[in-house]
Amino acid sequence: MQQTLDTTLLVIGGGPGGYVAAIRAGQLGIPTVLVEGQALGGTCLNIGCIPSKALIHVAEQFHQACSHQDGSALGIHVSAPRLDIGRSVAWKDGIVDRLTTGVAALLKKHGVKVIQGWATIVDGKNVEVDGQRIHCEHLLLATGSSSVELPMLPLGGPIISSTEALAPETLPKHLVVVGGGYIGLELGIAYRKLGARVSVVEARERILPTYDSELTQPVAESIGKLGIQLYLGHSVEGYDPASQCLTARDGQGQTLTLEADRVLVAVGRRPRTQGLECLDLKMNGPAIDVDARCQTSMRNVWAIGDLTGEPMLAHRAMAQGEMVAELIAGKSRRFEPAAIAAVCFTDPELVVVGTTPEQAGQQGLDCIVAQFPFAANGRAMTLESRSGFVRVVARRDNHLVMGWQAVGVGVSELSSAFAQSLEMGARLEDIAGTIHAHPTLGEAVQEAALRALGHALHL
Amino acid sequence: MGTHVIKMPDIGEGIAQVELVEWFVKIGDTITEDQVVADVMTDKATVEIPSPVSGKVLALGGEPGEVMAVGSELIRIEVEGSGNHVDTPQAKLVEPAGAVEAASAVQLPAASAAVGAVQPQGASAMADAVQSEGAPAAVGAGGRYTGCAASVAHRQADEKPLASPAVRKRALDAGIELRYVQGSGPAGRILHEDLDSFMSRPNTRVGQAPGGYDRRTDSEQIPVIGLRRKIAQRMQDAKRRVAHFSYVEEIDVTALEALRLHLNKQWSESRGKLTLLPLLVRAMVVALRDFPQINATYDDEAQVITRHGAVHVGIATQGDNGLMVPVLRHAEAGSLWDNASEITRLAHAARNNKATREEMSGSTITLTSLGALGGIASTPVVNTPEVAIVGVNRMVDRPVVIDGQIVVRKMMNLSSSFDHRVVDGMDAALFIQAVRGLLEQPACLFVE
Numbered sequence: 001m002q003q004t005l006d007t008t009l010l011v012i013g014g015g016p017g018g019y020v021a022a023i024r025a026g027q028l029g030i031p032t033v034l035v036e037g038q039a040l041g042g043t044c045l046n047i048g049c050i051p052s053k054a055l056i057h058v059a060e061q062f063h064q065a066c067s068h069q070d071g072s073a074l075g076i077h078v079s080a081p082r083l084d085i086g087r088s089v090a091w092k093d094g095i096v097d098r099l100t101t102g103v104a105a106l107l108k109k110h111g112v113k114v115i116q117g118w119a120t121i122v123d124g125k126n127v128e129v130d131g132q133r134i135h136c137e138h139l140l141l142a143t144g145s146s147s148v149e150l151p152m153l154p155l156g157g158p159i160i161s162s163t164e165a166l167a168p169e170t171l172p173k174h175l176v177v178v179g180g181g182y183i184g185l186e187l188g189i190a191y192r193k194l195g196a197r198v199s200v201v202e203a204r205e206r207i208l209p210t211y212d213s214e215l216t217q218p219v220a221e222s223i224g225k226l227g228i229q230l231y232l233g234h235s236v237e238g239y240d241p242a243s244q245c246l247t248a249r250d251g252q253g254q255t256l257t258l259e260a261d262r263v264l265v266a267v268g269r270r271p272r273t274q275g276l277e278c279l280d281l282k283m284n285g286p287a288i289d290v291d292a293r294c295q296t297s298m299r300n301v302w303a304i305g306d307l308t309g310e311p312m313l314a315h316r317a318m319a320q321g322e323m324v325a326e327l328i329a330g331k332s333r334r335f336e337p338a339a340i341a342a343v344c345f346t347d348p349e350l351v352v353v354g355t356t357p358e359q360a361g362q363q364g365l366d367c368i369v370a371q372f373p374f375a376a377n378g379r380a381m382t383l384e385s386r387s388g389f390v391r392v393v394a395r396r397d398n399h400l401v402m403g404w405q406a407v408g409v410g411v412s413e414l415s416s417a418f419a420q421s422l423e424m425g426a427r428l429e430d431i432a433g434t435i436h437a438h439p440t441l442g443e444a445v446q447e448a449a450l451r452a453l454g455h456a457l458h459l
Numbered sequence: 460m461g462t463h464v465i466k467m468p469d470i471g472e473g474i475a476q477v478e479l480v481e482w483f484v485k486i487g488d489t490i491t492e493d494q495v496v497a498d499v500m501t502d503k504a505t506v507e508i509p510s511p512v513s514g515k516v517l518a519l520g521g522e523p524g525e526v527m528a529v530g531s532e533l534i535r536i537e538v539e540g541s542g543n544h545v546d547t548p549q550a551k552l553v554e555p556a557g558a559v560e561a562a563s564a565v566q567l568p569a570a571s572a573a574v575g576a577v578q579p580q581g582a583s584a585m586a587d588a589v590q591s592e593g594a595p596a597a598v599g600a601g602g603r604y605t606g607c608a609a610s611v612a613h614r615q616a617d618e619k620p621l622a623s624p625a626v627r628k629r630a631l632d633a634g635i636e637l638r639y640v641q642g643s644g645p646a647g648r649i650l651h652e653d654l655d656s657f658m659s660r661p662n663t664r665v666g667q668a669p670g671g672y673d674r675r676t677d678s679e680q681i682p683v684i685g686l687r688r689k690i691a692q693r694m695q696d697a698k699r700r701v702a703h704f705s706y707v708e709e710i711d712v713t714a715l716e717a718l719r720l721h722l723n724k725q726w727s728e729s730r731g732k733l734t735l736l737p738l739l740v741r742a743m744v745v746a747l748r749d750f751p752q753i754n755a756t757y758d759d760e761a762q763v764i765t766r767h768g769a770v771h772v773g774i775a776t777q778g779d780n781g782l783m784v785p786v787l788r789h790a791e792a793g794s795l796w797d798n799a800s801e802i803t804r805l806a807h808a809a810r811n812n813k814a815t816r817e818e819m820s821g822s823t824i825t826l827t828s829l830g831a832l833g834g835i836a837s838t839p840v841v842n843t844p845e846v847a848i849v850g851v852n853r854m855v856d857r858p859v860v861i862d863g864q865i866v867v868r869k870m871m872n873l874s875s876s877f878d879h880r881v882v883d884g885m886d887a888a889l890f891i892q893a894v895r896g897l898l899e900q901p902a903c904l905f906v907e
Contacts, residue, residue, distance in 0.1 A: 332631040332673065336619075398646040400621070425621040425648040 007033040009328055010127055010136035012119045015042020017305030017317030018142035019103050024325035026110025033136070034107065035129050037118040041100040042144055043306075044314040047163040050099060052183075054092035055166055056190045056345055063193035074384075083194060089167050121278055124301045138300045138328050141276060141288065142321065145269040145306035152238040153178065159239060159263045162187060171196050172262035176246050178236050180207040182344040184266035185219070189347050192226050199229040199258055201236055201248050211350065211405075212358055218387040218407045219346050226347075231256060239263055271307045284309055292334045294324050302327075316340050339403070339422040341415040348388050349411045353418040354403030355393050366396045368428075370452035372444045374408045376459050379439040385409035390444040392428070392452050399428040399453075410441055417445060428452050461542025462535055463512045467499065467520075469529045476528055477501050479521045480685040484534075488516045496534055498812075499527075500685055505812045514538035524684030622649035629654060634673055686780045697843045700759060704879035706887055707836045710895050712854060713869045718901045722795075730796040736774070737799040739826060739851060739894075741904050744770050744791045746893040747824070753890050754823050756844040757881050764846075764881055773822030773842055774802055776809045784842060785809040786822040827851070837874045846882050849894075850874040 009025050011018045014036030025032040039046045065081035068074070107114055117129040127134045147161040155161055158172075165187050173196065177188040180202030192198040200207070200223075207223070207230065208216045223230060234248040234256055246263055248256045271287040282289040282297035287309030294302050302324045305317030323333045339354040360367040371391035374380035380388070388408025394401045404418035421431060431449035436442045443458075450456045467477055480498040484490055495507045496516075514536040521527050535544070620637035622630070626649055630637050633654070640657045642649035683691055712735075719733055727733070747754040751766040758765070770791040773784040785805035790798055808814040825842040828851035839850040852872035859868040873894065877887045897903050 330672075332634060333628075334631060336627070395646075400646040424623045425644070425646060427645050430645075 004133040004135050005033065007031045007113070007134060007136050009033070009138045009140060009325070010035070010134055011140045011142055012121075012127070013042060013142035013144055013305075013307075014040040014103070014114070015142060015144045015305065015317065016044045016314040017144070017321040018042065018140070019107060019321075020318040021140055021142065021304065021321030021325045022112040023106055023110050024322045025328065026107070026112045028325060028329040030325065030328055032111070033113045033115060033134055035115045035117060035119040035127070035134075037116075039100055040103045040107070040114070041096075045099050045103070046096055047166055049314055051092050051096055051166040052162070052186055052190075053345060054095050055088070056186060058088045058091070059190035059193035060347070062195070066195075083171075085168055085171055085194070089169075092166070119275075121275060124279060124298045138302065140321075140324055141296070141301065141303040141307055142305050142317070143272045143276070143307050144317075145312055146272050147265070148268045148270050150178065150236065150265055150267060153236060153263060153265050155265065157241060158244070158261060159265065162264070162266055165191075165264050172260075173197060174199070174258075174260050175262045175264060176201060176258050176260040177264045177266060178246075179264075179266040179268070180204070180209070180230070180232070181266065181268065182208060182346065182350075184264065185223070185346045186344065187264060187266065188228060189223065189226065192228050193347075197227075199231060199260070201231045201234050201246075201256075201258070203233070203235050205233050207232070208344065208346075208350070211344075211352060212356060215350060215352070215391075215405050215407050218348050218389075219344075219350060221387060222347050231258075269306065269312055271309060273307065292336060293327055294320050294335060311340055311342060313340060313342065337423070338425075339419055341419045343412045343415055345412060348385065348408045351404070351406045351411050351415045351418065353405075353415060354401075354422045356403055356405060357391075357393055360393055360402060365402065367402060368392075368394050368396050368399075368452045370448055370456075372447040372451055372456060372459065374441070374444055376447075377439075377441060377444045379441050379443070380408060382439070383409050390414070390448040392431075392445075392448045394428050394449075394452055401426050401428060401431065401449075404445075406444075408441070408444075414441060414445060417442060461538055461540055462517065462544040463514060463538045463542040464535050464544040465496070465508065465510065465533045467527050467529050467531050467533045468506075468508065476526050478526050478685060478688070479523055479533075480505060481523050482519060484516050484519075486516050486519060490514065490516060490536065499533075500689070501816065505686070506816075508533065510534075510536065512536060512538045524682055524688075620649055621647055626651055626654060633658060686778075686783070690781045693843070694840055697840050701841045701843060702879040703838070703841060703876050704882070704884060704887065705838045705874060705876045706884075706891055707872055707874045708891050708895055710871050710873060711859065711868050711899050712871045715898050715901045716854070716869050726796070731800050731803075733795065733799050734802075735851070735854075736802055736826065736828060737795050738898070738901070738904070739828075739849070740772055740787065740790050740798050740802075741795060742894045742897040743772065743824065743826070743849060745897055745904060746890055749893060750886060750890040752886060753847045753877070753882060755846050755881070756823060757846050757878060758844060759880070767823040769823065771821050771823045773825035773845070774805060775825060775827035775842075776806045778810045778812070783809040783814070783819065784822060784825060785814050785818050786820065788821070824848070836872055839874065839876045841876050841878050843878075846878040847887070847890075848876050850876070 008030050009032040011022045011032065011034040014034055018034060018036070019040060022032050022034045044050060062081060062083050065078050068076040068078040069081065071077050104114065115129050115132070120128045122128055122133075124139055125136060127136070127139070147163070149155060149161075153159050162183055171191070171194055175188070175191050175196050175198050177184040177198065177200045180200050184200060185207060188198045188200050206213060206216065207220055231248065234250050237247040237249055239246045244259055244261055246258045246260050248258070250256065273286070273288065276288070279298060279301065281301065281303075288296055288303040288307050290296055290303050290308045294304050294308070296303050304320035304324055306312040319337065320335055323335055326333050341351060341353040344350040355363070355365075357367065357369045369391065371389040373389045375386050380386065385408060388406070388411065390406045390411070391404070392401060393403040401421055403422070406414055406418070428449045431446060432453055434446065436446040447456050447458055451459065478500045480500045482497050484496050490496065490510050491513045492511065493509050496510050497508045498505050499508055500506070516534065517537050518535040520532045520534060527533070620640065621642060622637055627637065629651070630640070635654065635657060637649055640649050640653055643653050644650045715738060719735065719738060722733055747770055752764075754770055755764050755766045769789050772787045772790045774787055776783050776785060785808065787798060787801055787805060793801065805814065805818060808818065822842065822845060824845055825848040827839050827848060831853060833851055833853040835852060837850045837852065839848040841848050850873065852874055854869055854871040856867050857870040858865045859870065873891060875887070875891055
């Protein structure tokens with residue numbers, strides 16, 4: 001029996017939430033131990049945000065190259081581009097390696113002890129990892145989330161989750177994506193651009209069902225142009241490996257049969273609470289219930305990130321992790337962001353920050369809603385992008401900006417400006433009065449504010 | 460229109476100075492006849508000053524805490540008719556901005572403009588008006604907060620306060636809930652300056668961080684004025700001049716308590732309830748017959764000890780503002796119930812600041828009791844120029860050995876202090892032993 005390891009803070013999970021909490025705790029001089037069962041960086045760095053963006057980049061480059069195959073409007077001629085998916089995946093793995101190694105170095109630099117292994121929770125103050133007992137004052141749960149599986153589509157063989165989809169050995173001939181949310185669409189579009197035939201089956205009546213149809217319209221158009229088949233309002237019944245056929249049924253009971261050599265199940269994620277049941281924490285649906293300080297119902301047991309439910313976003317987990325470390329250091333903190341940006345790296349990209357027009361209506365807020373199309377933005381034209389827009393929602397009485405939505409090529413980078421304006425409590429006049437560099441997509445942000453004030457210049 | 464001036468009245472024989480404790484009116488207020496305008500204090504009596512006329516307050520003659528000469532101008536009131544006052548320049552009197560402009564032609568135009576700028580604040584506190592003459596800039600800064608507040612749109616109850624992340628973090632660090640802070644920025648945004656104003660306000664409470672305790676750096680300055688200053692002076696004086704000698708004795712009050720309960724059972728409806736105090740007073744009265752040197756006052760400047768036939772017992776009483784000692788006069792002549800009801804009445808009057816100067820002075824010996832808070836022993840401070848003070852400690856059931864047996868008795872300590880310059884230890888001890896003898900055999904309190 002090994003000796004008990006004593007620490008002040010024990011972090012379970014080395015994803016964006018857990019490792020940021022540990023680094024910040026280290027900076028604040030809190031003795032910290034981090035336990036990770038797989039790879040540092042968690043879902044985000046290893047099988048989520050980063051590898052998917054790498055794959056999307058590969059797909060876009062290949063797609064661009066192919067578009068010049070027989071000469072293009074840009075005057076580029078390319079002859080028969082070829083894709084070595086093995087090397088693509090190796091390149092992606094290189095990025096992931098560099099980042100996870102970086103995380104390990106940062107943890108070490110800040111004096112965090114990293115223990116590799118699966119933690120078994122004994123109680124709110126004691127955890128065992130491979131027989132090693134760790135005693136802590138504060139237990140931070142940051143176990144993240146995992147893909148939701150469908151009972152009629154058990155994973156294995158041709159049926160894969162996003163994890164396998166991000167490390168393909170070969171490309172499928174026909175990929176059927178089950179789920180028209182952002183993960184399914186990001187990967188579906190990437191696979192289509194890499195050359196596979198792609199179909200998307202979604203149970204609801206439209207894609208990206210959490211966003212309004214005005215916002216998702218440019219994405220739907222782009223999907224159509226890329227040749228991705230959409231089967232909306234279809235519920236999946238099952239998959240027959242022998243005939244390689246996926247069956248689904250629509251609302252009227254019509255059966256749909258799709259031949260598919262690979263099926264990607266992307267129907268959402270669920271908080272990973274297995275192993276935490278013994279703590280008997282208060283739950284909020286499938287997630288651990290936490291207050292504004294990320295405190296669970298048990299004293300000095302904290303929970304952050306996907307484990308605490310929606311919105312399941314890495315940047316939310318990081319902010320919560322940083323906050324919990326500071327709370328443990330005795331500072332007074334509260335998680336009360338004005339907004340958390342949500343980005344879909346579809347083609348075109350989509351950003352939502354703060355209040356949408358629909359939410360404003362539900363809250364009974366009298367709001368001005370104005371949008372500025374990228375069709376009138378010079379920079380967008382030079383990027384061969386004509387679709388999409390920036391939309392602003394502001395209170396009519398004092399012009400306080402309540403929310404931003406944008407769809408278009410490269411709009412993910414506008415999310416910082418959107419979030420910052422909301423955090424600073426900007427009014428339409430503040431945005432309209434800020435000189436935005438020309439020629440950039442950001443000009444559309446200023447113009448949207450100007451349009452809300454009734455005097456857009458370039459429209 | 461005329462001016463009526465109230466002068467500081469002479470409220471005690473031969474007293475030349477009176478302390479102004481509190482104003483109940485401010486410049487510009489309209490007051491009616493008999494309305495109380497101020498509290499003033501002498502010795503230990505606080506006196507209310509009513510206005511004999513109706514009118515508008517033009518000027519106040521001093522600030523709370525200021526010691527003013529009897530006969531000096533207290534307040535100036537504008538009245539219908541001719542008033543009682545012909546206007547002559549008064550150096551002491553501070554007048555509101557407008558009046559200064561009108562009255563003195565020598566003021567520089569710049570200064571007048573500065574004073575004028577203060578006007579929109581209305582009848583601001585006199586201190587502000589004083590500042591405005593010397594330092595208009597300071598008033599500008601001080602007045603800003605009020606000015607901003609007027610233009611601020613108030614948030615709805617459930618509306619989130621609007622503030623940048625830096626302001627939010629600073630507020631959290633300082634333990635301030637932003638929903639209590641008014642925002643002066645665009646759209647009611649809370650700015651760093653708003654936090655500054657909020658934090659510089661008195662009584663800003665600093666909260667506690669979860670998982671730790673915040674270090675507190677706030678402090679509060681309380682001017683020692685009024686009754687508190689009086690108490691401080693008297694206590695300091697007593698401690699400096701008197702050679703204190705304290706003596707603690709244990710008293711078995713089982714029989715006394717039994718008597719008290721019996722008397723209350725028998726008589727409380729018709730004669731009122733008895734506490735221990737009148738019984739203690741009775742014991743002191745009887746014991747003092749044999750110890751005239753203890754019922755005495757000592758004028759150490761004249762080097763004279765006055766032994767008093769009358770027993771005027773000061774009853775130490777806690778009021779809202781501090782310690783007061785109303786006086787039970789001629790305790791030697793009152794019956795048990797006379798003294799009981801008089802003690803109750805005096806304590807009530809003192810607590811409500813209704814005790815007259817007469818009732819607050821002239822004691823020859825003092826009795827101090829904190830009741831259930833009396834503790835085991837205390838070291839009372841002699842109420843000069845008296846030479847003795849008797850302190851009563853808590854009564855408790857204790858095991859006591861009587862005739863070789865442990866029995867439970869009601870025991871109570873008396874902690875008394877004496878002025879050792881004029882009271883010898885032997886006499887003090889004998890006096891307390893006499894009191895003890897009387898209290899332990901309560902029949903002796905009444906059998907002559």
